[in-house]
Amino acid sequence: MSRNPIKKNMNAEAETSSSFIFTTEIMIQANTNGLALEKLLHALNAAEIADYRIVTGIEIGKQLEQTKQQAQMIKKIDPLIPGKLKTNSPPNAAGPNKNNADTNDISVQIQYYKEQGTLVRLFVVKGQGIRLSIPCRILNFDAATNNISVYHVDEKQTYLFKLNEIDDIIGN
Structure with a gap:
C-alpha cells in the first residue's frame, strides 16, 4: 500500500476547507x-x-454617549429662562407668582411626576457644595420624612435624597 494516495487526499481536504x-x-x-x-x-x-x-x-464610549445626551438636553433649554427646560408644568406647580421654596408646591410636583412615571432631571446639592444633575424617575416620596427615592436611568441604580437637598426638578 502506497502512502501517496493518503497524502493526496489530505491535500484535497485542505484545499476544500469550509468556514464555521x-x-x-x-x-x-x-x-x-x-x-x-x-x-x-x-x-x-x-x-x-x-x-x-x-x-x-x-x-x-459610554461617557461619549452620556455627553451627547446631555448636549441634547441643553439644546432644549429656554434662552429666556436660564436653567429651565421647555416643558409642560404639572398641575399646581410653582408658577412665576408663587414661591418656589414652598414645600407643598414641590411635593405636588414630585407626586405628579411619580404618578405619571415622567423622566425628570433632578438637580441635587450634596454636602460641600457638590452639585449633581441626575436623569431619573421618581420611585417614592415620603412627605413625613421628606425623603425622595429615585431611579437613575443611566447608572441603573436607586438613590435616596432629602427634600432639602433638591435644588430643582425639571420634567421632560
Whole structure:
C-alpha cells in the first residue's frame, strides 16, 4: 500500500476547507474593561481566526454617549429662562407668582411626576457644595420624612435624597 494516495487526499481536504461560525462567551480578568478588551483582541489576532465580531461587553464610549445626551438636553433649554427646560408644568406647580421654596408646591410636583412615571432631571446639592444633575424617575416620596427615592436611568441604580437637598426638578 502506497502512502501517496493518503497524502493526496489530505491535500484535497485542505484545499476544500469550509468556514464555521461559533458563538462563545469569554471571560477575561483585567483591572478595567479596556484592558480586558485589549487582551481579547490580542488573543483573537494571534489565533488563526478568519474574522470575528465582538457583540457585547464593550463599555468603551459610554461617557461619549452620556455627553451627547446631555448636549441634547441643553439644546432644549429656554434662552429666556436660564436653567429651565421647555416643558409642560404639572398641575399646581410653582408658577412665576408663587414661591418656589414652598414645600407643598414641590411635593405636588414630585407626586405628579411619580404618578405619571415622567423622566425628570433632578438637580441635587450634596454636602460641600457638590452639585449633581441626575436623569431619573421618581420611585417614592415620603412627605413625613421628606425623603425622595429615585431611579437613575443611566447608572441603573436607586438613590435616596432629602427634600432639602433638591435644588430643582425639571420634567421632560
